[in-house]
Amino acid sequence: MTLPKSLLLVAAVTGLLLLIPLIAMQYTAEVNWTFSDFVFAAVVLFGAGATFVFIARMGNNGTYRLAAAIGVLAGLLLVWANAAVGLVGSSHNPANMLYAAVLFVALGGAIAARFRPLGTSNAMFAAALTYLVVTGIALFVWKPTGNAAEPSAPFLNVLVANVVFAGVWALAGLLFRRAAEPVSGPQVAQ
Template structure:
């Protein structure tokens, strides 16, 4: 499929996804999205879709493309959750800025690996490890609120949610590792 056609599909999918909160805003009084929220969501969704399209084209098997999808989803969810509610405390907690390091590790690792499956696997595992380290550092800085201030935010919730997010990076790394094994097997048969 041509790159232009793929980009148009990403733009169309972004627009269709944004119709969901727009419809909710029209019919639900509690829907508090502003124009800025729609713009931010559009940029995040389109950026994630474009990233997937550009990187997935570099792979030659389904495992690679799936791994790219999982990695892009992990990055999207990390940014979205951090902007919406925060990963540690509320979205206004400055300690949440540390999670930008996870994205940097994944991005720099992918570039250094030249988007090759084995290197991408290592980059995603490094991102998962960075995620765990950032969570430990963030939790050592952050003091959980009292039960009366934010009863829904507790240490168990924070640790559980962050463990789930780190696991997504691990799944991506595992899929890239599988893509690497598949690719090397194909290369050996052709040689």
Template sequence: MIMTLNKSILRLALATAFLLLIPLVAMQFTHEMTWSLFDFALAGTLLFGTGLTYELIARQASSRVYRLAIGLALAAALFLVWTNLAVGLIGSENNPANLLYGAVLAVGLMGALAVRFQARGMTNVLFAMALTQVLVPVVSLMVWKPQVTALGLLESVGLTTLFVGLWVGAALLFRRASTIDTAQR
């Protein structure tokens, strides 16, 4: 088991390094992309950390559906953080309202720990994350009352819909995984 984990970590490190080569090469051809050393370190940490989390959780899973569900949930969380850091989901990345999206991730982490990553409980956790995702732009509009253009509102609704779809998709996969687990008992 330790040997397999070591191989998984090595594969993750190589995949992370390969993915980080993409912006590094792009920086050689365009001035539009300018990453600092900190950007590379943060991106590497996010990519490697997400992959390692998947490996550690999925290794305990008994079904492919569960592994797919956890993969989708982790990919959505990575995409949420990455998008929020890069451009922001509410206005620019500097808008303090974007910090509210941390609540979505907090609901997910606390919920997953509370249900001990059991498929049935994870279904409810992912539905709660979808609801939290919807509430963030609503709360931010009520608290900060930012000047929102029609295009900005459309972008926010579109991105919120995308993330809600990812969370709900993962929830439905967890629900399916729970029925598989129940049928195998």
């Protein structure tokens, strides 16, 4: 599929996904998106889809494309969760801004590696490590207030959720590492 057609498909899927909250708003008061919510979601969803399209085109096998999909999904989930509820405390907690470093490490490392599988693998592992370091710093700095804006979430819940998110980055790293391995055919006994 050509690049323009791929991006058009990403735009169409983004539009279809945005119909879900738009339709839900007609039937329930629980979903109450503003115009800026739709703009934010459109930018994030289209940006993630376009990023996947560009990165996946640089690989030559299914493992590379799967690794790219998981890496982009990890970035999408990081941005979405951080904007929606916050990864540490509420979404208004300034410690959550530290997680931008994870995206910079992942994308910056992949760009520096020219998206070659081994270098991109290292970037994903570095992003996972950065994620854990940022979580440690944020948890050290974060002091839950217990009020409605900043509920007192159990420390273990926050820690486990963040370790799982870091694991998604590590999984992308493992898959990129696997994509770097040469493909060998079946061994013939002699």
